[in-house]
Amino acid sequence: MSRREFLKLLLATLTSIPLSACADALDLQPPLQPTDIPPAADPSVAPQNAAPDTPLMLPTASAGSNSAPWDVIVVGAGVAGLCAAQTLQQKGRRVLILEARDRIGGRIWTDNSAGIPLDLGASWIHGVRGNPIAAVADQQGATLVFTDYDDMQRFDAAGEKLSGDLDRRVEMLLDRYIERAREYAESQNHDLSLQSALDAVLRAYPLDIHDMRLINYAVNTAVEHEYAADSDQLSAWYFDTQKEFDGNDAIFKRGYRTIVDFLAQNLDIRLNHVVQRIVSSNSRVALIAAQGVWHAQTALITVPPGVLQRDGITFEPPLPAARQQALGRIGMGVLNKCCLIFPEVFWDDATLLGYVGERKGEWAEWLNVNALLGAPVLIGFNAGAYARTLETQSDAQIVAAAMHTLRRMYGNTIPNPSDYRITRWAADPFAFGAYSFLAVGATPEDYDTLAQPVDNRLFFAGEHTQRDYPATVHGAYLSGKRAANEILRLLK
Ligand SMILES: Cc1cc2nc3c(=O)[nH]c(=O)nc-3n(C[C@H](O)[C@H](O)[C@H](O)COP(=O)(O)OP(=O)(O)OC[C@H]3O[C@@H](n4cnc5c(N)ncnc54)[C@H](O)[C@@H]3O)c2cc1C
Numbered sequence: 001m002s003r004r005e006f007l008k009l010l011l012a013t014l015t016s017i018p019l020s021a022c023a024d025a026l027d028l029q030p031p032l033q034p035t036d037i038p039p040a041a042d043p044s045v046a047p048q049n050a051a052p053d054t055p056l057m058l059p060t061a062s063a064g065s066n067s068a069p070w071d072v073i074v075v076g077a078g079v080a081g082l083c084a085a086q087t088l089q090q091k092g093r094r095v096l097i098l099e100a101r102d103r104i105g106g107r108i109w110t111d112n113s114a115g116i117p118l119d120l121g122a123s124w125i126h127g128v129r130g131n132p133i134a135a136v137a138d139q140q141g142a143t144l145v146f147t148d149y150d151d152m153q154r155f156d157a158a159g160e161k162l163s164g165d166l167d168r169r170v171e172m173l174l175d176r177y178i179e180r181a182r183e184y185a186e187s188q189n190h191d192l193s194l195q196s197a198l199d200a201v202l203r204a205y206p207l208d209i210h211d212m213r214l215i216n217y218a219v220n221t222a223v224e225h226e227y228a229a230d231s232d233q234l235s236a237w238y239f240d241t242q243k244e245f246d247g248n249d250a251i252f253k254r255g256y257r258t259i260v261d262f263l264a265q266n267l268d269i270r271l272n273h274v275v276q277r278i279v280s281s282n283s284r285v286a287l288i289a290a291q292g293v294w295h296a297q298t299a300l301i302t303v304p305p306g307v308l309q310r311d312g313i314t315f316e317p318p319l320p321a322a323r324q325q326a327l328g329r330i331g332m333g334v335l336n337k338c339c340l341i342f343p344e345v346f347w348d349d350a351t352l353l354g355y356v357g358e359r360k361g362e363w364a365e366w367l368n369v370n371a372l373l374g375a376p377v378l379i380g381f382n383a384g385a386y387a388r389t390l391e392t393q394s395d396a397q398i399v400a401a402a403m404h405t406l407r408r409m410y411g412n413t414i415p416n417p418s419d420y421r422i423t424r425w426a427a428d429p430f431a432f433g434a435y436s437f438l439a440v441g442a443t444p445e446d447y448d449t450l451a452q453p454v455d456n457r458l459f460f461a462g463e464h465t466q467r468d469y470p471a472t473v474h475g476a477y478l479s480g481k482r483a484a485n486e487i488l489r490l491l492k
Pocket of ligand 1: 062075076077078079080081098099100101104105107108120121122123124125165167273274276301302304307312313335336337425429430431433434435461462463464469470472473474476
């Protein structure tokens with residue numbers, strides 16, 4: 001059973017219980033640094049700044065770029081872009097991918113530099129039954145390792161292991177209070193944040209300090225980590241309205257990169273090509289990077305919403321207002337990982353370790369990689385505001401903060417990590433966050449709006465364009481399929 005399924009099932013079964021009954025010497029790896037955006041394309045190949053009602057002049061293709069128009073140029077070699085490009089190429093279309101990074105995969109990023117496949121972006125196939133990513137994994141014979149979220153050892157703030165009773169209480173409090181918050185939100189005539197709704201319920205049914213810690217921990221690990229946003233950002237009406245696949249969650253034994261490499265086979269991908277401007281006319285589209293100008297019949301833009309929200313690409317003419325407004329409403333969340341590689345295993349066998357600390361949202365959940373892959377690695381997760389705060393700190397400070405919590409849990413004699421990997425997804429210039437979420441004021445229709453083509457010339461894919469399964473790898477994959485089919489219908 002997946003974590004989301006687990007949460008929903010509990011919600012369904014517990015709603016009838018009355019609320020009154022109730023009361024997470026280092027070999028330094030350089031941090032991820034923002035990559036410099038290349039200078040503007042050579043003005044001699046740049047389009048003229050046309051007035052809105054003046055026909056736009058397309059820049060001419062320059063040396064180093066291909067002057068023969070492609071059928072489709074895909075911007076971004078994440079799962080959405082790779083899936084779309086494969087689909088189009090297999091139908092005989094001429095496809096080129098321009099990718100800003102020096103690697104493919106985007107928010108799938110398996111780091112093998114420590115000799116262990118560490119997924120610094122996505123880790124799990126969420127729900128393997130009917131999931132297209134599970135089908136691709138099956139097709140290529142990838143080995144999956146299933147995760148049991150019930151296999152959890154929690155600790156209190158003093159580092160004592162939580163008893164079975166307190167473990168059950170965490171889940172009971174979460175389900176009752178989230179459900180009551182949901183009911184409260186639905187009784188309001190405007191959307192509000194999940195935290196505002198929870199606060200209203202907590203005012204009516206106050207909790208003592210111990211139960212407050214439990215519910216803060218539960219909201220952080222079960223909701224904020226899942227949606228990569230703080231509960232005071234999430235829409236109480238819509239935060240969890242997406243669909244899910246059944247079945248267990250699974251990770252890839254050799255890392256998520258397995259899927260990416262498979263999808264990238266035989267594609268023409270130009271790395272280190274940051275698309276800066278996209279200029280469309282009635283007949284074609286021009287994509288401008290520092291290296292030159294590329295022309296195509298259509299462009300498929302798969303860059304993350306964080307990049308679009310910061311105008312990382314200039315569109316000429318500008319994108320429709322409805323689209324910009326939808327982009328402004330959805331949120332781009334943050335979830336970061338701190339992978340600590342130890343000389344030896346000193347922790348429990350449980351798949352997940354939870355820390356119910358004094359302060360909400362700080363180092364509350366750890367993945368025991370030893371339980372899944374047999375490697376002496378713990379991965380600490382942080383989301384939302386705390387994750388953004390940590391990003392401003394040095395690697396040494398982040399590792400020290402992580403170790404402070406682990407020493408609370410396992411004592412002062414545990415060894416320092418021998419190596420580590422730290423993500424900073426909010427600062428990543430080709431993502432500006434981990435994945436999208438429905439912020440207060442946003443609705444699921446916003447995902448539909450972001451999926452709409454513009455003038456049958458510009459097409460869009462990516463997790464943020466998939467209303468049913470946003471914020472996931474399978475959502476990105478399905479969006480790539482959908483966009484490829486839209487283009488194929490047009491080009492036939
Ligand atoms: C820490 C973390 C954990 C996650 N965990 C899971 C999980 O367990 N399971 C799950 O299903 N999902 C998870 N996700 C979400 C999942 O990774 C994403 O939803 C999915 O990978 C998005 O794919 P995409 O193709 O839409 O975007 P991306 O993978 O971001 O691809 C977009 C590409 O566009 C490129 N690009 C950006 N700007 C430009 C430009 N100007 N020019 C050219 N190229 C550009 C980027 O470099 C990138 O390669 C996680 C994400 C993160 C960050």
